[in-house]
Amino acid sequence: xxxxxxxxxxxxxxxxxxxxxxxxxxxxxxxxxxxxxxxxxxxxxxxxxxxxxxxxxxxxxxxxxxxxxxxxxxxxxxxxxxxxxxxxx
Amino acid sequence: xxxxxxxxxxxxxxxxxxxxxxxxxxxxxxxxxxxxxxxxxxxxxxxxxxxxxxxxxxxxxxxxxxxxxxxxxxxxxxxxxxxxxxxxxxxxxxxxxxxxxxxxxxxxxxxxxxxxxxxxxxxxxxxxxxxxxxxxxxxxxxxxxxxxxxxxxxxxxxxxxxxxxxxxxxxxxxxxxxxxxxxxxxxxxxxxxxxxxxxxxxxxxxxxxx
Numbered sequence: 001x002x003x004x005x006x007x008x009x010x011x012x013x014x015x016x017x018x019x020x021x022x023x024x025x026x027x028x029x030x031x032x033x034x035x036x037x038x039x040x041x042x043x044x045x046x047x048x049x050x051x052x053x054x055x056x057x058x059x060x061x062x063x064x065x066x067x068x069x070x071x072x073x074x075x076x077x078x079x080x081x082x083x084x085x086x087x088x089x
Numbered sequence: 090x091x092x093x094x095x096x097x098x099x100x101x102x103x104x105x106x107x108x109x110x111x112x113x114x115x116x117x118x119x120x121x122x123x124x125x126x127x128x129x130x131x132x133x134x135x136x137x138x139x140x141x142x143x144x145x146x147x148x149x150x151x152x153x154x155x156x157x158x159x160x161x162x163x164x165x166x167x168x169x170x171x172x173x174x175x176x177x178x179x180x181x182x183x184x185x186x187x188x189x190x191x192x193x194x195x196x197x198x199x200x201x202x203x204x205x206x207x208x209x210x211x212x213x214x215x216x217x218x219x220x221x222x223x224x225x226x227x228x229x230x231x232x233x234x235x236x237x238x239x240x241x242x243x244x245x246x247x248x249x250x251x252x253x254x255x256x257x258x259x260x261x262x263x264x265x266x267x268x269x270x271x272x273x274x275x276x277x278x279x280x281x282x283x284x285x286x287x288x289x290x291x292x293x294x295x296x297x298x299x
Contacts, residue, residue: 008179015172019287023165026295040296047291051284058179058280071128079135083288086142087296 011057015050022046041088048080123274127281130244134237134285138292141233145297148229155230156297158221163214164294167207168286174203175283178252182276185268190259197256200279204249211242237289241282248282251275 022043029039052073056062061072145152181196218231225235255275258268 006180006183008176008183012172012176015175015287016169019165019168019172022291022295023161026298027161029299036299039299043291043295044288047288050287054175054280054284054287058175058283059277068124075128075131075135079138079288083138083142083292086139086146089146 007057011053015053018046018050037088041084044084044087045080048076048083051080052076120270120274123277127277131281131285134288137233137237138288141237141292142296144229144233149297151228152230152297155228155234156294158218158223159234159294160214160217161294161298163210163217164290167210168290170203170207170210171283171286174200174207175280177203178276178279181255182272185259185272193259194256197252197259200252201249201256204245204252207245208242208249211238234293237293241285241289244282244285248275248279251278 025039025046026043029035029042055072055076059072061069177196177200181193181200184192184196215235218234223231225232252275255268255272258271
């Protein structure tokens with residue numbers, strides 16, 4: 001029972017929920033006919049948020065040295081921002 | 090030199106604080122070398138992601154048509170499979186640190202099964218696309234599709250191999266101390282494979298779906 005209440009399981013539930021939400025947004029989003037770019041941006045933003053969670057919790061970057069955390073966060077911010085900007089422009 | 094890099098990436102904890110009994114809450118997983126590789130690999134994929142979107146701007150119709158031809162439920166299935174595998178590896182790492190070899194081995198076996206399922210689903214997907222007349226030379230969207238997913242599939246195969254070696258070592262060398270480096274390296278590598286797929290799935294299957 002303790003394993004089911006552990007942080008990895010909680011993180012995993014969030015990751016699965018975020019995946020299903022991003023698929024729903026991409027396939028049946030309620031953003032209207034002009035909302036495709038917004039849906040694309042949201043799907044990518046969710047993907048990079050998931051990547052952040054995987055890195056911080058599963059790869060244990062959260063507990064590592066500041067330099068590693070900064071480099072990892074820089075990857076998320078740089079490529080997340082660039083891809084969302086390109087997908088929505 | 091290696092120690093300098095490790096010192097830069099790592100906390101300045103003395104080795105005594107990284108002994109097995111202290112690793113329930115580690116200061117840093119794996120070794121500096123694997124992180125240099127992982128961050129480099131992630132950056133190469135990141136450049137691919139940007140190139141994909143830049144090219145999509147030049148030929149939006151081809152990318153929209155290509156994305157519509159992909160079987161996104163299979164992509165979703167593989168996403169769930171990899172997320173399950175990441176949870177299994179996270180739990181295996183924890184069990185290994187606690188010295189529970191049988192549980193570690195069971196979790197790693199389940200992880201390798203997830204790797205095999207991912208490969209089987211991807212093979213089925215490739216088969217569907219090839220039957221429809223698609224190939225890496227069909228158009229730019231499918232060039233990106235086959236190259237990105239193909240390279241990623243190679244990562245899954247390597248990761249599955251690492252997990253199986255880890256499982257083998259967990260049986261023959263009981264105790265966290267002797268296996269720490271390899272176990273954490275395999276764990277970080279496997280999670281990177283999951284991390285990259287999460288973005289690849291959004292990029293190829295979802296962004297230009299509508």
